Amino acid sequence: MFVSEVLRDLQPTPAGYLKAARELESGPPTGLRPINVAILATFTAEFLRSYLMVESAKRGLEVKLYVAPFNQLEQQILNQKSPLYTFQPDVVVMAARLEEVAPVLTHRFLSLSKTAMERAIEEVQHRLRGLIEGLRQHRTALVLIFNYAVPAHLAAGLADPTLEQSQTSVIQRCNDALAQLCRSYPDVFVFNYARLLDEWGLWHWSDPKLWYLARVPFSAEAQLHIARRLARYLRAMYRPACKCLVLDLDNTLWGGVLGEDGLGGIALGEDYPGNVYKAFQQYLLTLRDRGILLAVASKNDEAEVLEVLKSHPDAVLKLQDFSAIQIHWCDKAASLTAIANELNIGTDALAFFDDNQVELEWIRSQMPEVTVIDAPSSPLGFIEAVEESGAFDQLTVSVEDRWRAELYQGEQVRKQLQTQSLSLDEFCHQLEITTTVGRVDVETLPRVAQLIAKTNQFNLTTRRHTTAEVQTMIASGAIALWLRVTDRFGDYGLVGVAIAVPAASGQWVIDTFLLSCRVIGRRVETVLLGMLSRLVRERGGTTLIGEYRSTSKNTPASTFYADHGFEAMDGDGGRWFWDLTASGAIPLPEMMKVNVESIPRR
Numbered sequence: 175m176f177v178s179e180v181l182r183d184l185q186p187t188p189a190g191y192l193k194a195a196r197e198l199e200s201g202p203p204t205g206l207r208p209i210n211v212a213i214l215a216t217f218t219a220e221f222l223r224s225y226l227m228v229e230s231a232k233r234g235l236e237v238k239l240y241v242a243p244f245n246q247l248e249q250q251i252l253n254q255k256s257p258l259y260t261f262q263p264d265v266v267v268m269a270a271r272l273e274e275v276a277p278v279l280t281h282r283f284l285s286l287s288k289t290a291m292e293r294a295i296e297e298v299q300h301r302l303r304g305l306i307e308g309l310r311q312h313r314t315a316l317v318l319i320f321n322y323a324v325p326a327h328l329a330a331g332l333a334d335p336t337l338e339q340s341q342t343s344v345i346q347r348c349n350d351a352l353a354q355l356c357r358s359y360p361d362v363f364v365f366n367y368a369r370l371l372d373e374w375g376l377w378h379w380s381d382p383k384l385w386y387l388a389r390v391p392f393s394a395e396a397q398l399h400i401a402r403r404l405a406r407y408l409r410a411m412y413r414p415a416c417k418c419l420v421l422d423l424d425n426t427l428w429g430g431v432l433g434e435d436g437l438g439g440i441a442l443g444e445d446y447p448g449n450v451y452k453a454f455q456q457y458l459l460t461l462r463d464r465g466i467l468l469a470v471a472s473k474n475d476e477a478e479v480l481e482v483l484k485s486h487p488d489a490v491l492k493l494q495d496f497s498a499i500q501i502h503w504c505d506k507a508a509s510l511t512a513i514a515n516e517l518n519i520g521t522d523a524l525a526f527f528d529d530n531q532v533e534l535e536w537i538r539s540q541m542p543e544v545t546v547i548d549a550p551s552s553p554l555g556f557i558e559a560v561e562e563s564g565a566f567d568q569l570t571v572s573v574e575d576r577w578r579a580e581l582y583q584g585e586q587v588r589k590q591l592q593t594q595s596l597s598l599d600e601f602c603h604q605l606e607i608t609t610t611v612g613r614v615d616v617e618t619l620p621r622v623a624q625l626i627a628k629t630n631q632f633n634l635t636t637r638r639h640t641t642a643e644v645q646t647m648i649a650s651g652a653i654a655l656w657l658r659v660t661d662r663f664g665d666y667g668l669v670g671v672a673i674a675v676p677a678a679s680g681q682w683v684i685d686t687f688l689l690s691c692r693v694i695g696r697r698v699e700t701v702l703l704g705m706l707s708r709l710v711r712e713r714g715g716t717t718l719i720g721e722y723r724s725t726s727k728n729t730p731a732s733t734f735y736a737d738h739g740f741e742a743m744d745g746d747g748g749r750w751f752w753d754l755t756a757s758g759a760i761p762l763p764e765m766m767k768v769n770v771e772s773i774p775r776r
Contacts (some may be wrong), residue, residue: 177203177231177276184228188394189333198231203326212263212315214242216274218389222649225401233409233564245274245730247302250306250631265316265408266304266309267365268437270347271391272322275301279348283329291344291523299351306359314642316411318404319356320367321349326376333426338626346533360641363407364682370403371396389434414628416545417519417578418467418497419458419566420510422528423474426454426549426556427491432478443488455490457557457634462495465575466566467517469498471509476501484637497579506533507540518691520630520727525565527556572621574604574667603663609698610769611705614654614671619644620658621668630727632699633688634734644673651676652685653709657702659693669693672706680716687734694730697763705768708759718752719743 180197210432213219213224220241231767240261247268251721276298279291288293306317328334328341328499349562358364370380377550381393394402420671428451429441439622441448444475445614463469468491472479479501483493493499498516500509506528514521522543528534529549538546547563549556560566568575583679596746601772614622630636639647648654657670671692684706689699707718722737736742738760740750752760 177206179203180231180337186398188224191224191228191398195227198215198227198236199385203231206231206234208238209264209408209412210234210238210262211238211265211267211408212242212258212261213246213267213269214288215267215269216247216271217247217269217391218244219269221390221392221397222401222404225336225398229402230408233405234413235405235408236412237374237408237685238305241308241724248303248308253306254312257310257528257676261476263313263315265318265411266313267318267404268305269318269320269367270302271367272298272348273391275322276348279341279344280329281327281494283344288339291339295344295351296347299355302352306355307361310359314361314640314646316640316642317356318365318407319362319364320365321351321352322374323368323371339447341382350371353477360623360645365404365407370399374399376384397755406564406567407569409564410569414523415568416466416525416565417523418469418513418517418525419461419560420471420524421470422459422533422758423470423479425529425553427451428482429553432482437478437486439481440482440486442486447553448488450490450556452490454553454556457560459495460492461560461566461577463576464571467497467579468495468515468579469500469513470496470511471500471506471528473503473506474501474590479588495579505536507695508545510537510541515608518631524564554744565658567741568696570620570624574669574670575624577665577667580664603697604661607659607661607696607698607766609653609766609771610658610660611702612658614644614648614656614673618656620670622654622671625668625671625690626686629688629695630725631691632694633728634684634692634723634730635686635723636728636730637769638687639673647673647685648747653682653706653713655702655706655709657689657698659696659698662688665691666692670698670702672702674710674718675704676713676715677719680714681719682710682713682717683719684721697766699734700738700760700763701768702707704762707754711754711759716753716755718754720750720752722748722750724738 180194180203184194213222223241224238227237233519240257240263242258249272250256264337276294278286278294282539302319309317322345324342324345330341334340353364356364365397367564374694376761379393380391382389382392423428429447430439432440442451443449444452458468470479481492483491485488498513500512509525510524511520513522522539525545525547526534526537527547527549534546534548537544545563545565547559547565550559610620619641623639623644625635626644646653652673652675654673655671658668659666669692671686672684672689675685677683687703689702710718720740722732722735724732735750740752743749743751
């Protein structure tokens with residue numbers, strides 16, 4: 175069974191979702207990733223079950239759900255024998271409203287002294303910290319915590335903004351403190367419930383009758399919106415975001431057909447509908463700032479398109495904002511393949527947006543791994559379509575993400591230099607590469623976990639460890655390193671990760687070894703491997719064992735250990751060993767500078 179079969183006749187009603195959820199339970203569709211999700215709430219949350227199962231299936235996840243009894247957070251988390259831990263959740267959702275967690279801040283706000291108000295805010299944070307730490311003692315699950323919305327009726331009514339500390343500002347302080355608390359723990363994230371309520375409107379959010387009858391604080395419409403947003407968070411936890419958005423041009427980035435209307439005739443400006451397309455371009459620029467690469471695949475005249483990007487006064491996106499451009503009259507599937515090759519990413523890292531339904535269906539049929547985003551008939555819905563697709567959802571945005579577009583621009587210059595070099599060693603020498611290797615710590619852990627989750631091509635084992643799991647490995651004696659690379663054209667950022675774990679009789683096993691595709695083949699992988707071998711040797715290791723677990727995407731890494739002089743282990747084609755006693759540490763390349771100051775001896 176396929177998801178499309180279940181969703182084909184889905185009616186957007188509670189009954190329709192319940193029917194679809196039952197079909198999913200009776201025979202889960204093929205190709206979905208199974209995850210266990212537990213919901214602990216201060217209200218009745220069972221209503222989310224069918225919505226969340228169906229919305230998650232749309233996003234490639236088979237959700238098995240445990241909904242704890244009403245208002246049983248501590249009872250579930252602090253008791254190791256509770257049904258929560260029997261369920262073995264991969265994700266725990268803590269949904270607590272301020273009305274139940276700190277009713278004094280909602281129902282008796284005006285009666286509070288300043289001291290009592292501060293104490294109430296601290297108590298909320300103290301309770302949440304206790305819940306997080308209690309959960310971490312027994313389970314390394316990912317955690318999503320609802321933040322807080324303002325109540326439907328403010329205590330001071332219209333006078334709320336005039337208060338020295340308004341109720342609205344105090345609730346925002348609670349949310350700021352919650353965000354700071356979540357940042358202090360690995361794999362704990364804020365579910366932005368307050369923002370979701372703002373988006374859909376307070377007065378349509380609740381159903382008083384449902385609350386008084388069943389302790390359900392949300393209307394049927396709000397239930398669907400919560401489940402849909404939760405499903406986006408779950409997808410972002412378990413599926414890497416697309417790296418590149420490939421765009422059509424005519425009737426996509428501007429209104430009209432350039433070949434027919436000319437530069438001055440296309441709709442792009444301050445008046446309708448040109449201002450709609452201009453706003454879409456501004457939105458796309460924010461995606462680029464987030465680290466999403468932009469590319470063009472258009473059947474058009476290249477010279478005319480370049481003129482628009484260079485000269486049109488209302489073109490927000492300029493030529494330099496696109497990391498790859500394919501403008502010709504050939505097949506768009508071929509264009510997407512060429513873009514992926516040029517950017518050195520997999521085609522499954524592409525999302526495609528086009529106003530032409532024929533082109534969308536063609537890409538679906540020829541390249542099913544590409545995320546195809548359906549463009550609505552009106553450009554007024556373009557931004558919402560890209561947002562709700564979830565193709566670019568991620569729960570953290572690193573410095574490297576924000577640099578990505580500039581990094582790819584520098585890569586074009588590097589490629590030109592490579593064509594002029596006589597050998598790889600000469601090319602690396604001319605780049606003036608500097609590498610820095612350090613131990614994974616609290617500051618670098620989020621970026622390390624991001625690389626572990628999304629790196630495919632040069633990833634020897636493709637084990638997808640969470641931040642909490644990496645922390646546990648380090649606490650158990652593992653050596654975890656990161657690699658940063660710079661050259662004379664710029665900073666690549668943190669691009670490599672290696673984790674070795676101790677085994678029996680002086681053996682150490684390389685559990686994780688990966689490198690961003692941006693720096694593959696520049697000898698920096700040898701630096702990371704060499705530094706790892708040095709530290710293992712210093713810790714008394716006698717043998718370093720490397721593993722290669724073949725996937726459909728990591729062929730570029732298949733000869734890594736053989737190329738570095740490792741010997742194949744008898745009877746095990748995927749494992750290789752290096753004798754640290756006889757051969758010493760793996761030598762570092764001579765043509766680049768290696769910074770080892772950030773690796774303290776332990």
